[in-house]
Amino acid sequence: MNENRYSAKFKAVDALLLILAAVPILFGIALYILLTPASSGIEIAGARIYFTINMPLQPLPITEAQVNSWLVIVSVLFLCLYLTHGMSPTRPTKRQHIVEWAIEQTQHLVMDNMGEFFKDFAPFVAAVMVLSALSSLLTLVGLYPPTSDLNVVGGWAILVFILITYYKFKCGPLHYLKSYTEPVAFLTPLNVISEFATPVSMAFRHYGNILSGSVISVLVAAALQSLSAMIFGRLPGALGDIPFLQIGIPAVLSVYFDIFSGLLQAFIFAMLTMLYISSGFPEEDYKEKLKRKALAK
Amino acid sequence: MELAIGIILGCCALGAGMAMIAGIGPGIGEGNAVAKACEAIGRQPESRGAVTTTMLMGCAVAETTGLYALVIAILLIFLAPGRLVNILVETMNTLG
Numbered sequence: 001m002n003e004n005r006y007s008a009k010f011k012a013v014d015a016l017l018l019i020l021a022a023v024p025i026l027f028g029i030a031l032y033i034l035l036t037p038a039s040s041g042i043e044i045a046g047a048r049i050y051f052t053i054n055m056p057l058q059p060l061p062i063t064e065a066q067v068n069s070w071l072v073i074v075s076v077l078f079l080c081l082y083l084t085h086g087m088s089p090t091r092p093t094k095r096q097h098i099v100e101w102a103i104e105q106t107q108h109l110v111m112d113n114m115g116e117f118f119k120d121f122a123p124f125v126a127a128v129m130v131l132s133a134l135s136s137l138l139t140l141v142g143l144y145p146p147t148s149d150l151n152v153v154g155g156w157a158i159l160v161f162i163l164i165t166y167y168k169f170k171c172g173p174l175h176y177l178k179s180y181t182e183p184v185a186f187l188t189p190l191n192v193i194s195e196f197a198t199p200v201s202m203a204f205r206h207y208g209n210i211l212s213g214s215v216i217s218v219l220v221a222a223a224l225q226s227l228s229a230m231i232f233g234r235l236p237g238a239l240g241d242i243p244f245l246q247i248g249i250p251a252v253l254s255v256y257f258d259i260f261s262g263l264l265q266a267f268i269f270a271m272l273t274m275l276y277i278s279s280g281f282p283e284e285d286y287k288e289k290l291k292r293k294a295l296a297k
Numbered sequence: 298m299e300l301a302i303g304i305i306l307g308c309c310a311l312g313a314g315m316a317m318i319a320g321i322g323p324g325i326g327e328g329n330a331v332a333k334a335c336e337a338i339g340r341q342p343e344s345r346g347a348v349t350t351t352m353l354m355g356c357a358v359a360e361t362t363g364l365y366a367l368v369i370a371i372l373l374i375f376l377a378p379g380r381l382v383n384i385l386v387e388t389m390n391t392l393g
Contacts, residue, residue, distance in 0.1 A: 046375075155363065201361045208364035268357040275354075 010086060017085060021078035024071035028143050031067065047149050065149035072146065074135050102126075113271065114278040121274070128156065129270040136210055136262025139254075147265070148210040150203060157199035157206075162272050164198070167281040171289055175282065202272055213257030218278050221250050298389065305381045313373040319366030326359040 035050055047063040054060075085101045092100070103122070105127075110122045135146045146152040168176050180191045228245035334352040338345050 204364050204368055205357060206362055208367050209360075212364075212367055215371070264353065264357075268354065271350075271354055272357075 014082065014085060017078055018084035021075050021082060024075040024078075025138075025141060025143075028071045028138075029141060032064070041102060047144055063149070063151075064144040065146045065152050068138060068143055068151050069131075069135060069146035072131060072138065076130055076134060110274060113274045115283070117281070117283060118274075118278055121277070125270050125274060130274060132156075132206070132269050133263050136266060137258070139214065139258045139262070145210055145214070145262075147206055148214055149263070150207045153207045154199075154203040156269070157203035157271050160202065160274055160276065161199040163273075164276050164280045167277055171282055171285050175285060179282065198276055200267065202276075206239050206269050209261055213261050217250060217253050217257055220253055221246060224249060228242035301385055302382055303383065306378050309373050309378045309381070312377075313370040316370040316373065317365045320363050323360050323363035327356045330355045330359065 008270055036048060047065040049061045049063050050067060052059045052061045055242055083095050086093055087096050087099075100275070103126075105117065106126045107122045110125055114121060132147060135152075138145045165176075168179065180188050180195075182191075224245040225243045228243040230241070232239070330390055334348050335350045341348075
């Protein structure tokens, strides 16, 4: 708190935190360059397996997607440390203003969508949003985005499913089982199916959007390569080998598929998390239960 | 053998194309949603933020069926041919 903001030590720690936030991404790029065999053509492939760990039941492959998502997590950790470094109640820095604005926005969003009871959910929602957004934005530095792997997004969806079920269980297991028979008893199978469709559709939505974006980008890049080979192939010497049409045009697609779609899917995943958790929770019954408990005491 | 592999590859590609017919549904649905959102903003410009957020949410949910089709198409293109050809080769080997 009493640290001098202009001292050399403060600035050194600042710089160190920023560098530590950038190092995981650079490490990911280095790992990608070192471990990926060089290939001439444009290809569509899943996450590359870096190495496998021998586990009792079956070998556990460590893929690009897992490594990259851990790198993003470490990077976000140091970014948060950098942003909150040197906070003071009396003399706020520029980045403190930014962070306060972001936190207020998130709390506002959570209060609007989930209500008073869930107002402590803001950090979780913000974490999901930032993790998803930065994972999708990894395509901008040429890394494999973890969100285009079903396993990573499926893990998040299962986490959300556990949270939904936990809050449904708040009124006891009998109330939970009874909620399946509403509005009519014979709809129970459909309710069970829709319960399990929730995480599946959440995972598929996020993964499908990011993956389809990268597949379409690769297809367009390949098409532009062969098109420019067809048009400019007659040029003499090395000029004929340069794919002129590949300059600039894929960038326009990248703005939509990588930046807009990635950020939108992060927002939607967080929104759906909030809506599913708060709509599954029987708030009225829970309040009544609390009242009855208070009366019994 | 070559004929059988060719039929497998062709049918996988055809199936992927047919799966993506499902893309029509989300297209119409999202078009409707955006049209209604535009109308709503035209009527009440001050509610722009809330309408846009709700519309994006609705679009994302409406997109789900299309994405199911997309996942099936991707499986058919990238995974199914290799697996089916492997099965074919194995059965040919066991039959002799």
